Amino acid sequence: MPAMKLWESSIGLLFDRRSEIGKPMDFHLSRPMDIDPEGRTLLDVAAMADVVRATAGALHEAGVRPGDRVVVYKENHFDCLLLAAAGVRVGAVPVMLSGLMDPDTVRPLLQRTEPRLLVSGRRLLEQRGSDGAALSEFSDRVLSLDGGIPEAISLTDVLGASAPPPVHRADDELMMLTHTSGTTGIPKLIMYTPEKLQGQMARLECRHLPPITFGRKDTVAMFLPYVHARSFTWIYSVLTLSPATVLLMSENDPETVGPMFLKHRPTSIEALPIDFLRMAELTRQGQGDAFASVRMFIGNFDAMHWSVIRAFLNASRHRFPVWREGYGQSETGGMGMTAITRRKANKRRDEMPGPRKVGRPMPGFVKLKVVDPQTFAPVPRGKPGIVLARTKARCVGYYKEPERWQEKAVGDWWNTGDIGVMTRTGALKLLDREVNYATGMSCLELEDTLVDRLPDGHDIALLPVPGSPPVPVVASPDGQLAKDVWETAVRGLPELAEPVVIGFKEMPRTGTGKILREQLRRQHLTGAGHPGHGRWT
Incomplete structure (x- = not known):
């Protein structure tokens, strides 16, 4: 993508440019944004552009200048993305942190x-670390979106200031930082440039490829951690493909989701596995009509269990609904995709599902290969190994942690940390993360099977232990699991240890809903080793 086009489509100017095109598009919000003093739940593209400009003026008034780091750490909502756009517009580097951390x-x-400004809300700013320190001590200045914090700037005090002229940023200049999931410790901060985020990651999504992309008549619903890079590539595709209506969801509570979906009738829904798990209650409560119009469900971040996929596809009344599942990482963007039909999902009910197929690499964008974890020599098709990816979208590094980047960068190839198998036809099947991989089995496959056999509302994490059967941690709605239910679920499966049973809400998760397996190990497997070394997580 030429430099001028990248500059013109900068996230800081994106809403302005799309409003100039004039295609009508309504954004309905599940609740008002924390940066919108008018408290609206319906905005068009021009109104979104106004919010970005107003917020850019407020950040500048709060002392932000080109090159400064601005940390956005707040309750999840679409305004996280708009705060980032405003920061980019004034030449700052937004640092996007999940409010769940x-x-x-x-x-x-x-x-x-070392941020110039920390943008947050009162609830998060009043939290203290284990040593009693407040987060405000680690930023030059603090902007409280809802006031109430002594010595912090209140948003109402700086709104109304004029926005400065947009600051130009070179294609290879640092534009934004987002964090990794942090499943094994303190998250890494990924460095994005305009060329990587806009020129490469977002480019593929902006192509019109029916039926797996949006059309002008679609009503698109999105559940995301809006601090994640995925939200930025997604908004480029939305503003390029211009569906008529966009539903911006900040919560997955069925009492909020049900009425909103019945009113606006989404045709496409993208969400995290944890969001789908929560919304699945609607399919069991006789409120499946909320999903009647959906032609495409989109899952990202982690694979979704077959039982949940089946529930949503069966709730749709579209003639041929599909479940589109993406394979990618924050450092690389999308690497593969597969589509699951209703027929395929229902056929899996009585079968061992087999290793999770994530599709084929995207032609012209990504190459994948499977190699030996020790020698990095290619392994034959059908044999497990570490998955390496080569893509022009690979980001430029981990902020101030080059040694962690070099652990995973193998020349032009990227070590995903996944153990997978390449089929004879070139499709990739995932077995496990390397740190959790036990030779000769796939915990991901067994988890799929067990969740399918257990009653609705259960989740499970298998923790492999060298020299012993994997330990199942079962999360049930009430923290109970009948012995006969478990014995029926494991019948015919490889040997497993006795299950550890916890309540569903006790399952530790990251901000994107991934299970914190290391935390489970610390809680329930004191002193037990890993089957893998975990260098590439």
């Missing part, structure tokens, strides 16, 4: 980035 995790990220 605790102070002891956020603190080292603040120390690493």
Whole structure:
């Protein structure tokens, strides 16, 4: 993509440019944004552009200048993305942190980035770390979106200031930082440039490829951690393909989702596995009509269990609904995709599902290969090994942690940390993360099977232990699991240890809903080793 086009389509100017095109598009919000003093739940593209400009003026008034780091750490909503756009517009580098992270995790990220401004809300700013320190101690200035914090700037005090002229940013210049999931410790901060985020990651999504992309008549619903890079590539595709209506969801509570979906009738829904798990209650409560118009469900971040996929596809009344599942990482963007039909999902009910197929690499964009974890020599098709990816979308590094980047960068190839198998036809099947991989089995496959056999509302994590059967941690709605139910579920499967049973809400998860397996190990497997070394997580 030429430099001028990248500059013109900068996230800081994106809403302005799309409003000039004039295609009508309505954004319905599940609740008002924290940066919108008018408290609206319906905005068009021009109104979104106004919010970005107003917020850019407020950030500038709060002292932000080109090159400064601005940390966005707030309750999840679409305004996280608009705050980032405003920061880019004034030449700053937004640092996007999930509001679900605790102070002891956020603190080292603040120390690493040395922000000029920390943007947050009262609830998060009043939290204290384990040593009693407030997060405000680790930023030059603090902007409280809802006031109430002594010595912090209140948003109402700086709104109304004029926005400065947009600051030009070179294609290879650092534009934004987002964090990894942090499943094994303090998250890494990924460095994005305009060329990588806009020129490569977003480019593929902006192509019109029916039926797996949006059309002008679609009503698109999105559930995301809006601090994640996925939200930025997604908004480029939305504003390029111009569906008529966009539903911006900040919560997955069925009492909010059900009425909104019945009113606006989405045709496409993208969400995290944890969101689909929560919304699945609607398919069991006789409120499946909320999904009657959906032709495409989109899953990202982690594979979704077959039982949940089946519930949503069966709830749709579209003639040929599909479940589109993407395979990718924050460092690389999308690497593969597969589509699951209703017929295929229902056929899997009584079968062992087999290793999770994530599709084929995207032609012209990505190459994948499977190699030996020790020698990195290619392995024959059908044999397991570490999955390496080569893509022009690969980001430029981990902020102030080059050694962690070099652990995963293998020349032009990227070590995904996944163990997979390449089929004879060139499709990739995933077995496990390397750190959890036990030779001769796939915990992901067994988890799929067990969740399918257990009653609705259960989730499971298998923790492999060298020399012993894997330990199942079962999360049930009430923290109970009848012995006969478990014995029926494991019948015919490889040997497993006795299950550890916890309540569903006790299952530890990251901000994107991934299960924190290391935390489960610390809680339930004191002293037990890993089957893998975990260098590439």
